[in-house]
Amino acid sequence: MIRFVFADLRRLWAGSLVVILLVALATALGVAVTLQERALRLGSARAADRFDLVIGAAGSETQLVLSSIFLQAAPLPLVSGKVLHDLAEDPRVLWAAPVGFGDSFDGHPIVGTTTALIDGAGGGLAGGRAFTARAEAVIGAAVPLRLGQDVKPMHGMAGEGGHTHAEIAYRVVGRMAPTGTPWDRAILVPIEAVWGLHGMDAGGAHAHDVSDHDRDSPGHDHATEADSPRHEEPTAALGGPWSETTPGVPAILVKPRTFADAYKLRAQYRAGSTLAVFPGEVLTALYATLGDAKAVLNGVAIGAQFLVAAAIALVTVMHVGQRRRQIGALRALGAPRLALFGIVWMELFVLVAIGILAGCALGYGAAQFLSALFTRENGVVLPVAFARADFALVLALLGVAALLAALPAWMAYRQPPAAALRA
16 A cells, blocks of 8 residues: 555655645744744853843843843943942952943954953953953954954944044954854953043053064064054053043943842842843843744744645645546455545645655754854854754644545545546
């Protein structure tokens, strides 16, 4: 019987292919939506896990997290430098790293911060060293630059009408270990350099450092630094100590010493002119929005699957009608009714089952492709993988396919051979 079924499918290969493609596309839509939504949740949660507490000026919680954690450029009000000073002196704080942004290089955000962020949340260094002067930079793992190359900052992002700063060119001195977060695409520089570049007094230090990099030093890339100016650097140490006159920053990333300290700091700075948030809480609200979008897309996918199922049922019923003579001949030759039922049922079930499995593969591939695009653009690694619930869904779809295939099989089962031969 199985050989008869596959011989029949080969004979009707064009119609069989159409049925498989319809089922595969409908299934792929639902699989891709499910896998991509889950990958986005996991990837964003892992990116936010490295940061316990974010403090900024009063405003939008969502924008504060998107800008400071996911490095999505947006104008944020500045939180007072006094807050940075108070956090640095607070015994409940393990480290507090300011975050200043607004510049970029070749599509990569330039972030002003301190070495505390590199060691505390950046995964440490995979090569080179941390910056020790204003004109030095540490790059993320996904930034396609080499140690010794120069970075000329552009105000804003390319394509937004920004201009290149002529006052400084940062020398790359270190590379961070991969983190699977947007920080892999970032270029980290001293926050003091960002303040100075944008006309903000970083503490009143005006002494100059004469230890600028030798332009002819070994390993230096002349193509990236030709005629590029390099501003003189203050001798004051980077990364503090801060004071009440320290310039403001868009956000401060804080590592509390304990969970209790985290909640106390959040309560203290979640009032008045400041805003303190746990990134995970903000992401939960975003997930709710994603959940609504997923429900809409899943509804579309389910509707498409019902339409495909109805179309397949119609096609198969017509197919059985067109094969009445063949079915009648088989019955006249002594083929049992159950054998005819099995042949017709198996033909349709095999087609739908192949379509479902092909749709799972197609949906997985689509989710992988979209995740790779997202990672390349935003730096967040999105893990695409099937869960146990997905396999249960596949089994449910196969069960529905088995029931769907039973309709034309039952029609063939009940068809009298004499009537079939007269048709």
